[in-house]
Amino acid sequence: MGGTGDDLSGLLVLGGDEVHARLSYEAAIPAVREAMIALSDGRVRQLLRSFIGLGEGRTFAIMPAALSERGVFGAKLISVFKHADGSKAHEGLVMLFDPESGAPICLADAGAITAIRTAAASAVATEALARPDADTLAILGTGLQAKAHALAIAKTRRLREIRIWGRAADRAETLAAEVWGETGVVARAAALPEALDGADMICTVTSAVDPVLEAGMVSPGAHVNIVGSSGPAQAEIAGDLVAAGRFIVDHREHVLAHGGEFLRAKAAGLVDDSHIAAEIGEVLAGARPGRTDEREITLYKSLGHAAQDLAVAAWLYQNVTGRTL
Structure with missing residues (x-):
């Protein structure tokens, strides 16, 4: 004090x-x-x-x-x-x-x-939206949030493997070794196609301005946490993936104003405001459904809130x- x-x-x-x-x-x-x-x-x-x-x-x-x-x-x-x-x-x-x-x-x-609450929010969303049998996690990014997301999701899911991709391969290798040591879950660096191949859960925690993930790169039934982009000028996932998935947000009003992925897809005519299926709080409270079938791709857009x-x-x-x- x-x-x-x-x-x-x-x-x-x-x-x-x-x-x-x-x-x-x-x-x-x-x-x-x-x-x-x-x-x-x-x-x-x-x-x-x-x-x-x-x-x-x-x-x-x-x-x-x-x-x-x-x-x-x-x-x-x-x-x-x-x-x-x-x-x-x-x-x-x-x-x-x-x-x-x-x-x-x-x-x-x-x-x-x-750093801690952002990863905790993704862990909450993953627990609610990923398939019950999901056990393979792909993390796109190698910064502080990449490690935090691996640690947080490992607290709520029994993971079999964690795959980490980053533009700097050496950073991905170092992070994978740290994550394996701290979680006890097999973690390895991988090229982007390999990291995503059959991944049940994906976290985008990059500083990318333009998309690193498209619909064709995501397996049916996967859950994606979209975390790294925090303003309207950034987008980590492409409009075709926004349109293809069940789009759930942390807060509707903020995503309509600041959610870069959604705003780009909307500007391209791929979605309208009704494409936001629910807020995660509504899903957690049982007021709205989260995942509706095993092959559905679920998307959670995280902006972070006070x-x-x-x-x-x-x-x-x-x-x-x-x-x-």
Whole structure:
């Protein structure tokens, strides 16, 4: 805990190392699951993310939310900067406020929270949408989210094999060795066609601006998490795959405004707004169906939301202080 003045004397400050030390996927997954149900059933109030461009490959975003009328509220302030090697860094803060006094009570490293809660959200979606017998995971990308997704999904699925593809083969090899060592699941680097051949579950966690995955590359019955693209100018999957799959989103309003894959497919006349089959919170709550048959391709578009960040920050605050919010 820390603070710089009387008004901030009770402020809990959590750096990235402490977030990673305390926040396990076992803790994050149920917190994110409940946050997504609450987002879909109206217990969360949040605004569209606000973006300020800071030049090529540089963005500052503000994401506010309130978890319920009398629950915790706050915001994430984050910068997303693209590095020379194509990777992206998420840096910022999650600020949590007390629901009774209105005072700020927790300030946490947003990069660390984002890394964990994003993968936790994909694990939740995969558990809900992938076939019950799905056991082969393909990960497209070699950054922080690639590893996080392997670790998180291994917590909710009994995996037989993890295949990792990246433009830099050596990074894919290194990541595969790390994932195998930490999960105990056979993990190997693979060329893109080999990684996708018969894969039951696919995560796109790249920094690609244009699609790396098309409909003809995905096996019938597969589930795809579309995660790496976070704005309207980026698309990791092609319009033909958007149109071919059952398209489920984390939040309808945000995807209609910022979901690059959906917006490109819509602009091409391949889909209209009715193609969004459900929000994942509706599926989790049983209000709408997820997968409808074994050969259906299910798609989960993840943009990430302040509701997830605040739910995880609230868990961290309670874990550290013992105080229930």
